[in-house]
Amino acid sequence: MDLNTATFKDISSAVKTKKISSLEVSQFFLKKIKGHDSKLNSYITINDKVEDEAREIDTRLSRGEDVGPLAGVPFGIKDMFCTKGLKTTAASRILENFIPPYDATVVARLKSAGITVLGKLNLDEFAMGSSNETSYFGPTKNPWNLECVPGGSSGGSAAAQAARLSAGTLGTDTGGSIRQPASFCGVVGVKPTYGRVSRYGIVSYASSLDQAGPMVSCVEDAALTLEVISGRDERDATTSNHNVPAFSANLKEDLRGVKIGLMKEYMTDGLDADVQKTLDLAIEAAKKQGAEIVEVSVPLTAQAVPMYYLIASSEASSNLARYDGIKYGYRTPSSSLAAMDLDQFYQKTRGEGFGKEVQRRIIIGTYCLSSGYYDAYYAKACQVRRLLSEQYTQAFKQCDVILSPVTTSPAFKIGGRISDPLAMYLNDIFTVATNLAGLPGMSVPYGRSSGGLPIGIQLTAAHFDEQKMLNVGYSLQQTSPEKWKVANV
Amino acid sequence: MSSTGNFRGYVAVIGLEIHAQLKTASKMFCRDSTEFEAGDNENTSPVSVGMPGTLPVVNAKAIEYSVKAGLALGCEIRKKSVFSRKNYFYPDLPKGYQISQYDEPLCEHGKVTFHLDGQNHSISITRAHMEEDAGKSIHHGEYTLINYNRSGMPLLEIVSGPDMRTPAEAAEYARTVRKILRYLDVCDGNLEEGSLRCDCNVSVRKSEQDEFGTKVEIKNVNSFRFVEKAIEFEIDRQIDAIERGEKILQETRLWDPDKNRTFAMRTKENAQDYRYFPEPDLLPVIITPEMIEKFRKDLPELPLDRAQRFMAENGLPEYDALVLTAEKEVADYFEATAKVAGNAKAASNWIMTELLRELNQAEKSIAQSPIKPQQLGQMVALIEKGTISGKIGKQVFQEMWQSGKNPEDIIKEKNLVQISDSSAIEKMIDEVLAANTQQVADYRGGRTKLFGFFVGAVMKASKGQANPDMVNKVLLEKLKG
Numbered sequence: 017m018d019l020n021t022a023t024f025k026d027i028s029s030a031v032k033t034k035k036i037s038s039l040e041v042s043q044f045f046l047k048k049i050k051g052h053d054s055k056l057n058s059y060i061t062i063n064d065k066v067e068d069e070a071r072e073i074d075t076r077l078s079r080g081e082d083v084g085p086l087a088g089v090p091f092g093i094k095d096m097f098c099t100k101g102l103k104t105t106a107a108s109r110i111l112e113n114f115i116p117p118y119d120a121t122v123v124a125r126l127k128s129a130g131i132t133v134l135g136k137l138n139l140d141e142f143a144m145g146s147s148n149e150t151s152y153f154g155p156t157k158n159p160w161n162l163e164c165v166p167g168g169s170s171g172g173s174a175a176a177q178a179a180r181l182s183a184g185t186l187g188t189d190t191g192g193s194i195r196q197p198a199s200f201c202g203v204v205g206v207k208p209t210y211g212r213v214s215r216y217g218i219v220s221y222a223s224s225l226d227q228a229g230p231m232v233s234c235v236e237d238a239a240l241t242l243e244v245i246s247g248r249d250e251r252d253a254t255t256s257n258h259n260v261p262a263f264s265a266n267l268k269e270d271l272r273g274v275k276i277g278l279m280k281e282y283m284t285d286g287l288d289a290d291v292q293k294t295l296d297l298a299i300e301a302a303k304k305q306g307a308e309i310v311e312v313s314v315p316l317t318a319q320a321v322p323m324y325y326l327i328a329s330s331e332a333s334s335n336l337a338r339y340d341g342i343k344y345g346y347r348t349p350s351s352s353l354a355a356m357d358l359d360q361f362y363q364k365t366r367g368e369g370f371g372k373e374v375q376r377r378i379i380i381g382t383y384c385l386s387s388g389y390y391d392a393y394y395a396k397a398c399q400v401r402r403l404l405s406e407q408y409t410q411a412f413k414q415c416d417v418i419l420s421p422v423t424t425s426p427a428f429k430i431g432g433r434i435s436d437p438l439a440m441y442l443n444d445i446f447t448v449a450t451n452l453a454g455l456p457g458m459s460v461p462y463g464r465s466s467g468g469l470p471i472g473i474q475l476t477a478a479h480f481d482e483q484k485m486l487n488v489g490y491s492l493q494q495t496s497p498e499k500w501k502v503a504n505v
Numbered sequence: 506m507s508s509t510g511n512f513r514g515y516v517a518v519i520g521l522e523i524h525a526q527l528k529t530a531s532k533m534f535c536r537d538s539t540e541f542e543a544g545d546n547e548n549t550s551p552v553s554v555g556m557p558g559t560l561p562v563v564n565a566k567a568i569e570y571s572v573k574a575g576l577a578l579g580c581e582i583r584k585k586s587v588f589s590r591k592n593y594f595y596p597d598l599p600k601g602y603q604i605s606q607y608d609e610p611l612c613e614h615g616k617v618t619f620h621l622d623g624q625n626h627s628i629s630i631t632r633a634h635m636e637e638d639a640g641k642s643i644h645h646g647e648y649t650l651i652n653y654n655r656s657g658m659p660l661l662e663i664v665s666g667p668d669m670r671t672p673a674e675a676a677e678y679a680r681t682v683r684k685i686l687r688y689l690d691v692c693d694g695n696l697e698e699g700s701l702r703c704d705c706n707v708s709v710r711k712s713e714q715d716e717f718g719t720k721v722e723i724k725n726v727n728s729f730r731f732v733e734k735a736i737e738f739e740i741d742r743q744i745d746a747i748e749r750g751e752k753i754l755q756e757t758r759l760w761d762p763d764k765n766r767t768f769a770m771r772t773k774e775n776a777q778d779y780r781y782f783p784e785p786d787l788l789p790v791i792i793t794p795e796m797i798e799k800f801r802k803d804l805p806e807l808p809l810d811r812a813q814r815f816m817a818e819n820g821l822p823e824y825d826a827l828v829l830t831a832e833k834e835v836a837d838y839f840e841a842t843a844k845v846a847g848n849a850k851a852a853s854n855w856i857m858t859e860l861l862r863e864l865n866q867a868e869k870s871i872a873q874s875p876i877k878p879q880q881l882g883q884m885v886a887l888i889e890k891g892t893i894s895g896k897i898g899k900q901v902f903q904e905m906w907q908s909g910k911n912p913e914d915i916i917k918e919k920n921l922v923q924i925s926d927s928s929a930i931e932k933m934i935d936e937v938l939a940a941n942t943q944q945v946a947d948y949r950g951g952r953t954k955l956f957g958f959f960v961g962a963v964m965k966a967s968k969g970q971a972n973p974d975m976v977n978k979v980l981l982e983k984l985k986g
Binding site for chain 2: 097215219252333334342386387
């Protein structure tokens, strides 16, 4: 079995039937990480207990226990998920040495389904960024071109997965942080419906937008992961009681009777030629599989980027207040404590602990929530957000899944946009509306630029309609020239 | 100090914010225990110390208690209420924000009524909302320690209208709210332990002036007596300042119970901007009419209603009814006693004079009383039946207090049964008259005041057990000669 091209099902059945041990599987990936990750910088922390975890799974299997559907599948976890006993940094100096005494619910569910944890993956600091350049631990490189960004914020997950430095990874998506890097690196990334997956134990960035999801090599693996991590969690009041379908068993490539919407607002002239070409190919392929193509419109998506930055920054300014140097995390050196008052202590601790982009968003958010500005900014953005959601509901009366580009262009050069925040924010133009409306979305690799960089196709569905979206993704995957490409680094 | 609300030509305007800690087993948003005696930072968890990624989940019991309190305080209950974040930095606030309710509180527009100085007082409740408590900072000069046991404790903040005009009225309002919460069994109302905290908002204005003066908030007032004293002090301080031509600062002051004064804690000149916004980690709280009906049915009889019933059903005077209903446990005790006693007023007298005095001296609560209501009721019934006299009753009561025994057993053991056998009484009287011939002659000669002497002698001879009514009657007959 070639572990570079083995699905989760392949791996777990091989491990369960003892064709290969869980230990061997984990060691394969561990070796790849140790051999190649110095070029990518996709891992912040390698789990030095991963071999013990793998042995434990082998032991349990030898005792005849049912280890679960992901038996022996090694995962890399974005460093936004708390992992019990394993450092969780959010790529920030302020949490540089934080070791949580608990697992995020998603991590706990994956562990009880049989995964091993290879380590923690790089990201933009507190998931604030679209390029992985804001990480305190240095930028991650795109494995297809080391001069390019992998996207962000789940750039470490996308890069590691594209280079198969993991069998699967977890990402989080607040405004496109799974889909955009998945597109930039050529992997499958799924952002579930808001409320589908528990946020408990995921470092909060913007509570009303954050969702966790798989970033993996194929739609089957995404569907299986989603099955495991979805569902009501008593620790997260915003999770839904919705029934979780057997996503992976239900996958079908036949698209007869499926209506695919093309959203007027996203079919712009400003697209990169390679992105446009990829989009056209995907539409043709969907038609051939029997899908009916219809035009839909969600006019308020034009305002999605400012809406997103107002709401996300406002929530972030409050969510990040807990990093104050009092209870855990970075604290300004104590030699000078005696001379400081409390305000100075906070200013120094947070000024030294947070990077520039995080500080920028905290300041924007604080401003938006301030009395006198609240109504004009935060409250207004929330109102428009509700209208946007209604427009999407109307659009999904006319179609099952909306097909669109993920980004306007393929991955850009490291350093190319970092000094221009506005250009960086506009990078999220096709992805943020999905989060604002709480919809599920995914990116499927479907093309490649003339420069050799992957290009994905974005699919969006109505609330809790992941199955339809996954089916379209599965169908496209069959015709994709980019199906399961592993980057050699 | 005025009891009418006129202070040297000024009117005081007083409003109270009462923070009631709800008596739930776990905290507002996580499963930490709420036990008071726990060691430092023992009642904590990743949620209550605000670790990354942890999320709040609302305690359903806290909502139930808050709705019940709202109903008992005459409030309207919002169908949909919303938790908000109140953002500010302080070391004992682990998340950097407090989860509270802001523009859509659970309870609004209520009213509390009580009697004071022979008048009915009605104070409006502006709102009552749920929130979590912060931890506790313990300052040690050079350094500060923080105990997060209190972090996340469920609170109901009850905000009155600016309706009170005297310190006594404010204190009585606070007592009434406490009484109601204790009747509902949703808050233990312990001011020393901080499970009930009272912030007083006070301003003064010239009697002829309509608009309110600048408001000052007094914190750290941990008894009802201090509510009264702190407000008294503050009214005087503010009037003095105005008379000197000074401006009242909008500020928070702390009550110093040792020095009997308030002192400035911080001014609100550059008031904090708390940047309230709806808590995105929680869904709105939805209260259906069915839930409200269910909670309403569960409500116990409230103190004022109960006092009125005691007056109407048991014929108690208003004074008795109010004293007996001040604490739910006392009212329960009274009802249980009266049922067995058969005479409610007699039961009331025994509780109010003998029992409450003994409990007070022994510093015991009524739940700790060695005499159970059943026993006291039986004793009163025995007096009613004439088995023992009231005087013997006092002796029996003391025995019961000491030993906890049943009254019948004590009466039997000590042979205290009242003698109502007329031949036995006649015999005793004959012996007394025979032994006091001179006094008999004097009595018959017109010194009728001696009657008391004969009664005393007979009672003494009977060791107090003779039925006094019968002694009187027979003695009168015999002395006529």
